[in-house]
Amino acid sequence: MDCDSLTLHTVVPFHLKDRDLQSSEVWYQKLHFERGHHYHISAPSGSGKTTLARILYGLNTDYAGSYFIGERHAKSLDIGEWSQLRQKEFAIIFQNLRLFNELSARQNIEIKNDLQRTCSEEKIEEMLQKLGTAHTAERESRLLSEGEKQRVAIVRALCQPFSWLILDEPFSHLDEKTAQTAARLIAKEAADRNAGVISLQLGDDNFFPYSKKWKL
Amino acid sequence: MKGSLTSLLRQSRHRFRLFIAAIAYFTGLFILLISTDGYQRFHSYFENAEKNQEYYLIINKGVNAIQSFGRKYRSAFSEEEMEYIKKQPFVLDLGAFSNSTFHISSNLADRLSIYTDLFFEAVPDRFLDTIPPGWKWEEGSDFIPVIINREWLNLYNFNVSLMYGLPQISEEMLSKWTLDVLISGKGQSRHYRSRILAFSDRIPSVTVPESFLLYANKKYGEGTPSPARLILKVRDISDPQLHSFLKEQGYHYRREKAISSGFRALAAALLLIATLTGLLFVIFAFTIVLTTMELAISDISEKLRLLIHLGYKPSGLARIYFRESLIFVSIAALLAWLAFWGAEHSLDSLTLSFTQDAGSLATGEALLLNIFCTSLLLLYLQFKIARKIHKLA
Numbered sequence: 025m026d027c028d029s030l031t032l033h034t035v036v037p038f039h040l041k042d043r044d045l046q047s048s049e050v051w052y053q054k055l056h057f058e059r060g061h062h063y064h065i066s067a068p069s070g071s072g073k074t075t076l077a078r079i080l081y082g083l084n085t086d087y088a089g090s091y092f093i094g095e096r097h098a099k100s101l102d103i104g105e106w107s108q109l110r111q112k113e114f115a116i117i118f119q120n121l122r123l124f125n126e127l128s129a130r131q132n133i134e135i136k137n138d139l140q141r142t143c144s145e146e147k148i149e150e151m152l153q154k155l156g157t158a159h160t161a162e163r164e165s166r167l168l169s170e171g172e173k174q175r176v177a178i179v180r181a182l183c184q185p186f187s188w189l190i191l192d193e194p195f196s197h198l199d200e201k202t203a204q205t206a207a208r209l210i211a212k213e214a215a216d217r218n219a220g221v222i223s224l225q226l227g228d229d230n231f232f233p234y235s236k237k238w239k240l
Numbered sequence: 241m242k243g244s245l246t247s248l249l250r251q252s253r254h255r256f257r258l259f260i261a262a263i264a265y266f267t268g269l270f271i272l273l274i275s276t277d278g279y280q281r282f283h284s285y286f287e288n289a290e291k292n293q294e295y296y297l298i299i300n301k302g303v304n305a306i307q308s309f310g311r312k313y314r315s316a317f318s319e320e321e322m323e324y325i326k327k328q329p330f331v332l333d334l335g336a337f338s339n340s341t342f343h344i345s346s347n348l349a350d351r352l353s354i355y356t357d358l359f360f361e362a363v364p365d366r367f368l369d370t371i372p373p374g375w376k377w378e379e380g381s382d383f384i385p386v387i388i389n390r391e392w393l394n395l396y397n398f399n400v401s402l403m404y405g406l407p408q409i410s411e412e413m414l415s416k417w418t419l420d421v422l423i424s425g426k427g428q429s430r431h432y433r434s435r436i437l438a439f440s441d442r443i444p445s446v447t448v449p450e451s452f453l454l455y456a457n458k459k460y461g462e463g464t465p466s467p468a469r470l471i472l473k474v475r476d477i478s479d480p481q482l483h484s485f486l487k488e489q490g491y492h493y494r495r496e497k498a499i500s501s502g503f504r505a506l507a508a509a510l511l512l513i514a515t516l517t518g519l520l521f522v523i524f525a526f527t528i529v530l531t532t533m534e535l536a537i538s539d540i541s542e543k544l545r546l547l548i549h550l551g552y553k554p555s556g557l558a559r560i561y562f563r564e565s566l567i568f569v570s571i572a573a574l575l576a577w578l579a580f581w582g583a584e585h586s587l588d589s590l591t592l593s594f595t596q597d598a599g600s601l602a603t604g605e606a607l608l609l610n611i612f613c614t615s616l617l618l619l620y621l622q623f624k625i626a627r628k629i630h631k632l633a
Contacts, residue, residue, distance in 0.1 A: 083549060103554055103633045110551035122546055124248055131244040138244065139551050184551070 025105070026094030027113045027187040030057040030080065030220070035089035037075045049238040050076065052089070059187055062211075062221045062232040067240030073224040074119050076240065077192040080222060081116050082106045111139045115186035115219075117194045121177045125166035129157070129176045132165055137183040151179045154209055156202065170197040178206050182213045189214055191223040195231070207231035248543060249560060254536035258565060261528035262572040268521025269576035269613060273606050274583055275514035282507050294332065295477040296367065296442050299491040300469045316466035325470065330482045333473035335367040337445070338453050341461030342425035346434065358421070360386075361445040362453035367471045372437035377452035384421060384432045387447040390439040411439055425460030443471075444494065525572075526617050530624055533565055537628050545632045554633050558626040565621055573614040580606060 032055040036045065045051045050065060051072070057063055067073050078084035079091060082098060091098040093109070101109070123132045130148070137143050143151075152158040155175040160168055168176065174197045181189065189210065195203035211232055214221050221232060228237070301315040317325075317336070326334045340360040347355045365371060368387065375385050390411075397408045419434040440447065457464045474482055486493055537544065548554055584606075 081549075103548075103630065106633075107548070107551055107553040110549070122549070124543060124546065127244060127248060131247065135244040135248065135547075136550050 025096065025109070025113070027109070028059045029092075029094060030188065030222075031055065031090075031092040032079075033090040033092070035079065035087050035091055037072055037079070037084070037087045039086070040072050040075070041088065048240055050240045055238070057188075057220055057222060058235075059220045060218045061235040062214075063223065064229070064232070064234040064237040065222065065224050065240055066227055066237070067224075068226065071240045073240060074192055077116065077119070077190050077222075077224055080188075080190050081114055082109065112185050113187045114190065115181045115184055115188070116190045117174075117177050117181045117192060119192040119196070121170075121173045123165040123168075123173055123176060123180075126164065128162050128164055129168060129172070130161040132176055133180045133183055136180045140184050142185055143183045148179065148183065151182060151209060152176075155179065155206055171199075171202070174198055175202070175206065178210065182210070186217055186219050189219055189221045191221065193225060194223070196226075203231065245547075245560075248547075249540065254532050254539070255564075257528065257532040257535070258568045261525050261532055262568040264521055264528055265525035265569060265617075266572040266576045266579075268518055268523075268525050269573060269610060270518075270579050270583075271514060272518030272522055272613070273576065273580040273609060275511055275518050276609065277580070277584060277606060279508075279511040279515060282511060295474050296369075297472045297474055297477070297482075297493050298337075298444070298469055299472060299486065299493045302490055302492055316468045317470055318466060322467075322470065325472070328482075328485060330474050330476065330479050330485075331472050332475060333366070335364045335471045335473075336467035337469040337471065338362045338450060338457070338464050338467065340453060341457050341463065341465060342423055343460075344421060344423055346419045346421045359446060360448045360453055360456075361443075362448055362450040363443060363471055364450055367443070367473070368447070369440055369442040370438045374437055375449060377449040377455075379455060382430075382432050384434040384448055384452055385437045386419075386434055387438045387440050387443065388436055389444045390441055391444065393439065423456055423460055428460060522613055526620070529565055529569060529617065529621060533561055533621060533625055534628055537561065537625065537632075541632055544629060548629075548633045554629045555626065558622070558629045561625045561629070562618075562622050565625075566618060569614060569617060569621075573610055577607065577610050580610075 032050070032053070034052050034054065036051045040051060048071075065073070065076065075084060079087055079098075082101065085099055093101075123129075124135070127135065129152075133148055137148065149158060149161075152161055152175075155178065157172050157175040160172050160176075165173060165176065174194070178194060191210070194210075195206060198206060210221065213219075223229075223232060223234075224240075301317070322334060322336065325331060338361060344358040344360060345355050346358050365375070368375075370387070372385070372387070375387075377384060393409065393411065393414065400406065401408045415436050417435070421432045421434045423430050423432060454464055476482070544557055547557060
């Protein structure tokens with residue numbers, strides 16, 4: 025399946041339809057994303073950042089307008105096709121992180137890595153070390169701090185092949201220095217895969233060399 | 241299943257429920273198999289019994305007041321009447337009772353000087369329910385073998401002897417006594433020895449070999465008269481055609497004991513109840529397995545949803561759950577089959593004499609029933625699990 029581009033055509037979530045969205049550069053607009061580029065979408069809380077991330081990742085179909093993955097209409101994909109896309113083409117870092125609390129940090133990463141066997145144990149260890157959280161790898165996720173959880177979620181997202189990486193406030197629990205390190209790691213992994221990165225943030229930032237920035 | 245996924249989905253709680261369900265399924269399937277087998281055994285036993293059963297019916301014409309004063313043998317059957325009866329589709333065979341037409345008196349040899357008048361009757365040997373050794377009479381022989389009706393001895397033992405304080409007599413004792421029999425008529429007489437060789441449940445008479453009776457009737461009596469009683473062999477004692485025929489002709493009848501239809505109905509009802517109980521257990525187990533899997537899925541629905549969001553296929557996750565219940569259900573089915581197989585063999589040796597010719601549920605058929613139930617359960621389960629997990633996506 026062709027995943028080199030993503031297109032949003034006058035997309036608006038049903039629950040935002042009643043709002044005044046005239047100033048939005050995303051809702052009701054035509055947006056085109058090209059693989060290999062970095063995109064920045066910023067908005068204050070409650071503007072629908074997570075909704076947009078979920079639409080792009082195929083978890084939300086409650087919207088008007090059209091979303092195309094390559095030439096395919098996203099709504100025409102069945103669950104089997106979405107599973108394939110989530111294994112090989114789309115990676116995501118959820119805003120609420122979504123780790124399995126009863127599993128250790130390493131197991132949370134393995135459970136994703138097991139699908140495509142993308143990363144070796146050494147590679148996982150290396151990424152954890154880069155983000156300074158290798159020492160918490162065997163600890164149950166529920167015992168981790170939010171910052172540690174966020175770093176585990178970042179490594180998990182990178183343990184798969186992908187053409188697109190969707191980041192929903194990926195550094196919200198990290199300090200500036202760690203956020204920069206994480207951004208470098210993400211940029212490198214994305215570059216290795218020639219992937220597009222769509223970063224949804226609260227405000228403006230320069231974590232990545234963005235090709236385009238929009239306000240939601 | 242990969243290690244991390246295993247630890248995520250492992251839940252002792254639903255395994256315990258599955259274990260209970262497996263026990264219920266084992267119990268239900270075992271009861272179902274054994275009761276179906278029992279039903280089959282009883283059914284074919286009764287069918288065989290019915291197939292091989294021949295009933296004997298003794299018929300006579302009614303005796304009325306006018307006949308009582310009329311000529312001898314007014315209530316006898318003519319040749320034509322016998323031919324007509326024999327032609328009836330429900331009659332397999334017909335035999336005539338031959339009466340003695342000579343005078344018979346007897347006393348207990350060497351014991352008491354009490355004489356009593358007797359009568360003899362004979363039927364063709366093929367109508368006797370018992371043919372004792374020595375049941376043969378040839379001209380020149382001075383020994384007359386006798387069979388008497390068992391009911392008469394019972395009548396004496398349980399009524400007469402008690403009423404008059406006389407000793408009770410066993411069959412063995414009576415069989416040992418030799419009777420002195422004096423046959424006389426046409427100005428001739430002869431002494432014979434006689435002994436009771438057997439007791440009959442079918443023939444209500446003092447029966448002697450037909451050859452003797454025909455000979456003695458000719459030599460000492462007035463020949464053998466037309467029979468007053470006939471014995472009929474019929475296939476089905478409850479045949480309505482037979483009954484309406486007897487009624488139409490005004491014949492009275494006496495029948496031999498048959499298999500109690502009450503017992504048969506009771507056995508069938510009990511087996512039916514057992515089969516239904518087995519079926520209920522199976523349905524109960526079906527329900528527990530289904531509920532358990534649905535609960536197990538509901539319990540970790542959030543985790544399953546996240547797995548799907550991470551890229552796991554719902555069908556693959558459904559397979560994990562299905563495989564787990566498949567193991568429990570299959571083991572239960574296998575054990576039920578083995579238990580049934582063992583029970584069937586024990587039952588065979590226990591009831592060999594009873595159900596010798598009766599067909600048991602052939603093990604192949606029971607295996608098919610087992611496979612059918614288990615496949616049905618598993619197919620339905622697979623469908624339900626897949627649907628439930630698919631809904632999470």
